[in-house]
Amino acid sequence: MADKRFFDKAGPFSLKDIVARINCTVSDETRLSLIVTDVAPLDSAGPATLSFLFNRRYKATLDQTKAGAVLLTQQDAPHLPESAIGLISNDPYYDFAKVSQLFYPEPVVEAQIHPTAHIEETAQIDSSVRLEAGCSIGDHVVLGAGVVIGANSVIERGVTIGANTRIGPNVYIGYADIGEGCRIHSGARIGTRGFGFAMSPKGHLDIPQTGRVQIGSFVEIGANTAIDRGMGPDTIIGDGCKIDNLVQIGHNVVMGRGCVLAGQAGVAGSTKLGNFVACGAQSGIAGHLTIGDGAQIAAKSGVIGDVGPGEKVGGYPATSMRQWLKQHAFVATLMRKGRNKE
Amino acid sequence: MADKRFFDKAGPFSLKDIVARINCTVSDETRLSLIVTDVAPLDSAGPATLSFLFNRRYKATLDQTKAGAVLLTQQDAPHLPESAIGLISNDPYYDFAKVSQLFYPEPVVEAQIHPTAHIEETAQIDSSVRLEAGCSIGDHVVLGAGVVIGANSVIERGVTIGANTRIGPNVYIGYADIGEGCRIHSGARIGTRGFGFAMSPKGHLDIPQTGRVQIGSFVEIGANTAIDRGMGPDTIIGDGCKIDNLVQIGHNVVMGRGCVLAGQAGVAGSTKLGNFVACGAQSGIAGHLTIGDGAQIAAKSGVIGDVGPGEKVGGYPATSMRQWLKQHAFVATLMRKGRNKE
């Protein structure tokens, strides 16, 4: 059970109510009256708890679970103990997200203008906004309904933030428009100066970075991630992108919808990502490239050429995943052969 | 055109005035009376706009441009449409930086001590300084003329900051002296404890880090970059260095003039970089090494030995770029041959 100091739990809910919200078939329709009080992993779940199996590494724990109900695939259902009702789903992870949100909805925002917040007079702030201690709101900033600005965050001149977007503590946002329903976590830096200058032995000369950052709706931006503003064109992050912690996004980068960038990934300036591109942790993409829709970049790889739609690449310089894995196997085989000859 | 909410534009300027400030020859001296109102990329420029071509990837857009004047090299000049005046330069990127700074100069600093700033009495603050909301200035700090300290930044005891240096919001600076004309972006951490301790199964034992950070003039430090103070000697960043976002600089690192470190690069403790060393994104240099003047470290490479002046290295462990590229080609060739034999 989640620690009450930090999380407020909703419910309980009947299994019937839960099942109505997701896309599953129930192993025993006669037990839908079960009252479910919480969600929990298989090994800590009890009879009034709903559990789940989506990562098959943890399959071994299934037949020992004391959970009252378990979300899982058809394939895993036969291993379920009798005590547990099976909720058979094509995507148990997705359905678990829905159930978990039911028990642990995001806290409702209580409107507040903290007395230590600094607000310029020309800012337009909806009456339902929450401004936490020590935050700073610049001239002509526009904050929509239900926006939260965390403690000691700084929103500079002219920025607009759409309804229900929540900004964590110690965040900086400048030169940007942010859509609705975004989550921007502590320490993110949005709209900082792009790394643009003309190198010269007389002293590198800055190029004014006169573009913006345009962020769509329902975007998540991780802790201490940095997104530079454009140099003239804008840096653009499409709707529904998920960006993890400590990620670097250079100036003029354009990202389509639903891209996922894992921790410490980096995208250099002016590169374009299509929709639903996935970049693994610590991967890097060089500048001025085009990455097609649905392309997948393996963790730690370094991409120095365009990647087509749906391609999966890895290694550095990145090649197709198949080629990259083959190359490793090939060298290993050569080494074994070489050793046998000695 | 840059968004007026965020950027103030200067001008217009006559082409004659512009040309006087840069190093170019003009394709048609009779048209120097053109009044230029802005700068813009080739594809969005209009007849009163100055554009540029320095990245030859974008050469295809040249003959369609509606720009009134275009900065470009002699080599590209023949492809310019008649409507555009050619400004032929040996370094169009450098000259564009100058023109762009003319239209978009950095905003003039308005002196201000925000009422919510916290300032220790012993701090020496020039009357032209700007202290934004919620910043904190420690004992005996010295701030030169025209210094800006962004909102909620923290400058600790004894730090000195030279004239016209601008510190963004949410920055930390301690144990440091900073030169003139620097730009330190949001979330940078300067002078934090170096990672120095004696490992032991009884518990790792901290080594006091009693050095400083000494930063020259006209240095740029990116968002969320961390520069540790020295362990006894100092960590030193030379004049004119350009450091991008999320870079890690360990204790006792010494950097000469004009070094350029791209995003997420890292330099481990006690390594010395000469002048004008360039480190690609996500590259790493191990500790206690010497990197010569003008050396170039490819993106994502891992340097574990000294690098001579002017050398170009890549890969991990990094070897000469030539060797590294050859090695990749060699394995690929072997694989092709192996496959043909099967």
Added chain:
Amino acid sequence: MADKRFFDKAGPFSLKDIVARINCTVSDETRLSLIVTDVAPLDSAGPATLSFLFNRRYKATLDQTKAGAVLLTQQDAPHLPESAIGLISNDPYYDFAKVSQLFYPEPVVEAQIHPTAHIEETAQIDSSVRLEAGCSIGDHVVLGAGVVIGANSVIERGVTIGANTRIGPNVYIGYADIGEGCRIHSGARIGTRGFGFAMSPKGHLDIPQTGRVQIGSFVEIGANTAIDRGMGPDTIIGDGCKIDNLVQIGHNVVMGRGCVLAGQAGVAGSTKLGNFVACGAQSGIAGHLTIGDGAQIAAKSGVIGDVGPGEKVGGYPATSMRQWLKQHAFVATLMRKGRNKE
């Protein structure tokens, strides 16, 4: 000598008093009355200064030193000049840490509640706590004796922090319990939302992250490092871990005692590290893995499988260090041979 603007020095101490605190034999017992005023590297030490040699790269400077006493190994002792007393230690680095702490103890904390600090009424704050300017302390937060919260840091609802833990400026902590004697540096983000969601073309769906961060005692966390809270289980950092700057720790990661993670390393979600695991700079460990006690991960390597206790791995995909180095040598040899045939 350390800069007095930033560091307060204790002492002087007699060599006799110093030797009593460490584990060494003295080359000349008759000279223990030497009064030592400071510690310094070999090349800048004077007759009243204690120096050290532990990194043998710097051995050449030993016979020229003017230090009054030098901590070093038996092996290096013969190269010591007559003017210097040898303090012969099995672990001169560890003993130097002790001596250096004697001269440069961490500053004593002066209790203070800064008038600009924001404190919720339900917080329990020991009378010896130091709250710096602009920090924000949430509901039901518990701060033990001698705790320091740096300027503009944000400690959210319900967090507990053990005695003598010091938090730097601009830090965020939420959903966490922190042990005693920790050092958490500027810009660290602890307890931010884990990167957990169900991917879907209809829009990625967030999984509530209802776990905590549990940090042991005497843990160090570097500048701008991010540690996500667990998804349901907790993220756990064991006693005495040392985590450098810009490190990323995913949700549900469990770390034993005394682990060391160098700058820009990353550990993905649900991975378990044993005790005293060492991870080099820019290394990455994939999710859901188990890394045994005392394992060592080379800098920049990418670990995608379990690592046994005491194993040393490198490369990407990481293999044993021996295998990894062999493979590099093998390809180089093949290339040489290939060239000779041409």
